[in-house]
Amino acid sequence: MSCVQTIADYALRSVGIGERLLPxxxxxxxxxxxxxxxxxxxxxxxxxxxxxxxxxxATGVAVARSSRLWAVRKPAEWFIFLFRGSPLFIQFFLAYxxxxxxxKSGIEINLIFTEITADTRWLTRAWAGALIVLFLNTAxxxxxxxxxxxxxxxxxxxEAADAYGLSGxxxxxxxxxxxxxxxxxxxxxxxxxxxxxxxTLVYFxxxxxxxxxxxxxxxxxxxxxxxxxPFIPYPIVAGYFILLTLxxxxxxxxxxxRLNRHLPQERRRPIRFRPQVLR
Amino acid sequence: MFASCSDPSTLDxxxxxxxxxxxxxxMAFYASFGTVMLLLLITAPAALAFGFGGxxxxxxRLWPVRLIGRAYTAMVRGVPDIIFFLFVPIALDQAFEWLRxxxxxxxxxxxxxxxSDFVVCAQAKLPLSTSPQWMHETYGFFLAVLAxxxxxxxxxxxxxxxxxxxxxxxxxxTAEAYGMTQRQAFWRILVPQMWVYALPGLSNLWMILIxxxxxxxxxxxxxxxxxxxxxxxxxxxxxxxPHPDWRLYYFLGLLVFYLGLTxxxxxxxxxxxVRLSHGQATLAGEAQRKAAR
Numbered sequence: 001m002s003c004v005q006t007i008a009d010y011a012l013r014s015v016g017i018g019e020r021l022l023p024x025x026x027x028x029x030x031x032x033x034x035x036x037x038x039x040x041x042x043x044x045x046x047x048x049x050x051x052x053x054x055x056x057x058a059t060g061v062a063v064a065r066s067s068r069l070w071a072v073r074k075p076a077e078w079f080i081f082l083f084r085g086s087p088l089f090i091q092f093f094l095a096y097x098x099x100x101x102x103x104k105s106g107i108e109i110n111l112i113f114t115e116i117t118a119d120t121r122w123l124t125r126a127w128a129g130a131l132i133v134l135f136l137n138t139a140x141x142x143x144x145x146x147x148x149x150x151x152x153x154x155x156x157x158x159e160a161a162d163a164y165g166l167s168g169x170x171x172x173x174x175x176x177x178x179x180x181x182x183x184x185x186x187x188x189x190x191x192x193x194x195x196x197x198x199x200t201l202v203y204f205x206x207x208x209x210x211x212x213x214x215x216x217x218x219x220x221x222x223x224x225x226x227x228x229x230p231f232i233p234y235p236i237v238a239g240y241f242i243l244l245t246l247x248x249x250x251x252x253x254x255x256x257x258r259l260n261r262h263l264p265q266e267r268r269r270p271i272r273f274r275p276q277v278l279r
Numbered sequence: 280m281f282a283s284c285s286d287p288s289t290l291d292x293x294x295x296x297x298x299x300x301x302x303x304x305x306m307a308f309y310a311s312f313g314t315v316m317l318l319l320l321i322t323a324p325a326a327l328a329f330g331f332g333g334x335x336x337x338x339x340r341l342w343p344v345r346l347i348g349r350a351y352t353a354m355v356r357g358v359p360d361i362i363f364f365l366f367v368p369i370a371l372d373q374a375f376e377w378l379r380x381x382x383x384x385x386x387x388x389x390x391x392x393x394x395s396d397f398v399v400c401a402q403a404k405l406p407l408s409t410s411p412q413w414m415h416e417t418y419g420f421f422l423a424v425l426a427x428x429x430x431x432x433x434x435x436x437x438x439x440x441x442x443x444x445x446x447x448x449x450x451x452x453t454a455e456a457y458g459m460t461q462r463q464a465f466w467r468i469l470v471p472q473m474w475v476y477a478l479p480g481l482s483n484l485w486m487i488l489i490x491x492x493x494x495x496x497x498x499x500x501x502x503x504x505x506x507x508x509x510x511x512x513x514x515x516x517x518x519x520x521p522h523p524d525w526r527l528y529y530f531l532g533l534l535v536f537y538l539g540l541t542x543x544x545x546x547x548x549x550x551x552x553v554r555l556s557h558g559q560a561t562l563a564g565e566a567q568r569k570a571a572r
Contacts, residue, residue, distance in 0.1 A: 085542070089504070097524075097527040200359045200361050217362065241359055
């Protein structure tokens, strides 16, 4: 079987398009690279959507955390402690078991006029359940980063906003929030990178890979188990992730340039990639 | 455990729960918390040693050594560490077996890799197939510790390398002015002073190490995650203590355990930071000096 044929069969295998059966013996390098690359679709899906939704919740959490009201601040602090203080691995297991325990037939929600049934089965699937966990997790981590940035918004900026007669939401939207993003961006870039790394945990943590549709590491460990040779599949995933990391750094670097475009050249803060591993 | 537990089907309520929570399997579950703490206690110094070696290598004057040190510290960037956790134990296991194979069976003619199999002679197997079960478990745990130490050593090397560069240059120059050799200046001036700069990074690393311990489960060690799944799964009436699916509660227990561990670590590390800042030429040390006056 030629390599073009393999790519046609397996390039979209992880989303269920193409050949149904995975290769069983005589694995070629082309098959390994194609199938592991196909799994990367899921890593990108989990990472991109969790980051997108998490960004908004994180802003809310950061604002709540810096609130003067006890009743607003405390829940935000507890949320951050809960998700930053426990392993993501345990969070995945816990969420999966909780979703499994929800009634199979769906929850009957009794409204006054009518009764609707909320279907809960899809929550036990990785595409939804794991995404919810990753979304809450990244919201907690980025919330802490944004909170730190919010506290270091220069006093002079706030006074200038007051002098222009800005207050409330307008002040937040036009002065505080852009400055917070600018200050938080280097740390937020690292958070994004490690969120993508954390997506590899999904299929090792309770969420079953339905019809063998898994992520990059799922296929890599499939090959490593079958061939008993870790020296080929794992370096392939590692290579894919290095490429993914470079893409993320490029995209976030462009956004960083835009956030810093009003500053003189030497005051701009470059993004430095600093390791901070698992959660 | 208790004498009254001999026939659990007659018990109910609190007595049943007391007997259930002290059954033999639960004792193994509680012992596995010890496994996690043991892993933390062995891995932390081992990773620190690996990191110290890596940082020293990255500073070496000989370029091949420096290259190895830099490569080691750069290794974990950009690649998810769970890949290392899956890769390192198998790779090390095969490397050990291959070395023993070469040493013990020199007249073995067939290749080690035959298609999808990795075949070494019976004497080279690690541990030997005749050895008892606990040897196999200890060997698995040892490989896991080594994998953790290598990966976290790379992170620690990063932190320590930065900390060594953060010590003010004037301190080293003063040591040289007193006639110390480079080695003396390193061990007597640089190393004692670098810890305060390394502490924020190292305490972050400790938190991450705590949160990485459930990955032991992936390495096939019977740790707390393994037992939580094992004990929590629903038990039919052929078991002594039948119950529905309780995994949620077991995992909630693990969550509380980890949150507690994090909280205790935060408090302890906060105290260590205060202790290490004593008399240092940093902002924190300066603040302490002013407060004491």
